[in-house]
């Protein structure tokens with residue numbers, strides 16, 4: 001377990017993590033650019049159904065763009081943490097995030113315990129404002 005943790009925090013793993021995060025970020029940026037090329041509703045004079053369909057398509061594109069932007073934001077935050085040597089450290093409790101979790105969720109900023117605590121709070125009283133939702 002300790003070895004696994006060392007493996008993910010050593011320089012070589014850090015470079016790999018950076019590459020992995022950067023690759024995903026580049027991919028998201030490319031997808032965002034293609035989403036942005038959705039034709040504007042009403043730009044072409046058509047009947048009502050064409051326009052309605054166009055609007056619907058735009059809504060969907062906007063929804064997926066929002067998710068992509070959100071993911072891009074998380075990835076770039078993760079990249080910042082890598083360069084500051086804080087990657088793999090829980091932003092809530094300061095504990096080490098298990099290597100297994102980082103492998104599954106490379107942009108994870110919190111350990112499993114803190115994440116589920118945050119989700120409970122988010123779904124419940126809402127004393128903490130929503131982050132990334």
Ligand SMILES: [Zn+2]
Pocket residue numbers: 090091092093094095110111112113114115
């Ligand atoms: Zn934590």
